[in-house]
Amino acid sequence: MTSERRLSILATLALLAMTATWGSTFYLIKDLLDRVPVLDFLAVRFAIASVALLLLAPKALGRLPATARKNAVVLGLLYGVAQILQTAGLAHTPASVSGFITGMYVVCTPLFAALILRTRITPMTWGAVALATAGLGVLTLNGFSIGYGEAITLVAAILYALHIVGLGAWAGARDAMGMTIVQLIVITIVCFVATVPDGIVLPQTSQDWIAVVYMAVVAGALALAGQTWAQAHLPPTRAAIIMSMEPVFAAFFAVLLGGESVTGRMAVGGSMVLAAMLIVELIPRRKIEAEVPHIAV
Numbered sequence: 001m002t003s004e005r006r007l008s009i010l011a012t013l014a015l016l017a018m019t020a021t022w023g024s025t026f027y028l029i030k031d032l033l034d035r036v037p038v039l040d041f042l043a044v045r046f047a048i049a050s051v052a053l054l055l056l057a058p059k060a061l062g063r064l065p066a067t068a069r070k071n072a073v074v075l076g077l078l079y080g081v082a083q084i085l086q087t088a089g090l091a092h093t094p095a096s097v098s099g100f101i102t103g104m105y106v107v108c109t110p111l112f113a114a115l116i117l118r119t120r121i122t123p124m125t126w127g128a129v130a131l132a133t134a135g136l137g138v139l140t141l142n143g144f145s146i147g148y149g150e151a152i153t154l155v156a157a158i159l160y161a162l163h164i165v166g167l168g169a170w171a172g173a174r175d176a177m178g179m180t181i182v183q184l185i186v187i188t189i190v191c192f193v194a195t196v197p198d199g200i201v202l203p204q205t206s207q208d209w210i211a212v213v214y215m216a217v218v219a220g221a222l223a224l225a226g227q228t229w230a231q232a233h234l235p236p237t238r239a240a241i242i243m244s245m246e247p248v249f250a251a252f253f254a255v256l257l258g259g260e261s262v263t264g265r266m267a268v269g270g271s272m273v274l275a276a277m278l279i280v281e282l283i284p285r286r287k288i289e290a291e292v293p294h295i296a297v
Contacts, residue, residue: 011230015242018223018230023249025219026090026099027257028211033091036203039195041212042083044202046188048216053184053225057177064178071170072179075163076186079224082159083187084194085152092149094260099250100136100270101153107132107276108161109240116165128279135272138265161240167228168236176229183224244274 032041054061064072090098107129114125136154146154171179203209231239251270254260 007233011233012242014226014230015234015239016245018226019243019246020249021219021223023099023246024253025215026250027253028215029087029090030094030098030254032203032208032211033087035208037195037198037201038088038091039084039191040201042087043188043191043195043200045212045216045220046080046083046184046191048213049220049224050181050184050188052217053177053181053221056221057181060178061181064175064182068170068172068175068179069182071166072182073186075166075170075179076183077190078159078163078166079183080187080190082156082163084191085159086156089149089151089153089156093147093153094254097150097266098153099247099254100266100273101150102157102160102250103244103247103273104132104136104154104157105160105164106240106244108158109164110237112161112165113168113236124279128276131279132273132276135269135276138269138272164231164236164240164243167231168234168239171228171232173229173232176232177225180221180225180228183228184221247273 029041086098086102089101093101110125111129136150203212227239234242247270251266255262
């Protein structure tokens, strides 16, 4: 086995582990938002995550080239706004539905990679997009309208797709930790700027603090570091396909821990979205892989 193949396998495993932790947070966040406002939770979560990585790798920022710093700021802004929208949407929609809608970034990623890099989009890719959109409709449409929570979660999914494409273009293995720290600091600033005028509400119980620390360190700092490193070794479309397991984990934890019931709409709509993701994966890779060269801007 070549070293390149070993790195590819390790990157895949890192993304799968990260996806499982992300999927586990939907239920935790849904419960926590009953007591802590969205922006307050995100500000505290990413502040803890930033401090954790700075303590873990205090010299990583100093080694980061200026161009990588600038790119990381852009990525942090994308991710930060996406986190705010996704978490706000979760306060208005069931955790399993939020997980499935968030999973739409898997379909959006090859589209954005193709548009940004002018890669040809095949008819089968358009078919997968149509199927995913129909599945989203089954999951979220109420008559001819989409609810507020579902709509802003979909916008978050689009921003996540742009973040994945950006990481594929800009992430380098040597700069992964430094770029992650910059992204976390930017996300923290975005959240604090949005919430400081109204004051900050902190978790009140030890159980809530444990949940916040888990989401900050494991599902925040370590997961984003793992994603940044992994995407230095995997093209964005392949990374997004691997991360398509996130809505599956989200639904699993929502049913197992959150007491949600498996409804017909959830089963049919979720199956359609997941089928679209699988179709994208099964298209010959040379046509949809959207290999992203490392770009310095």
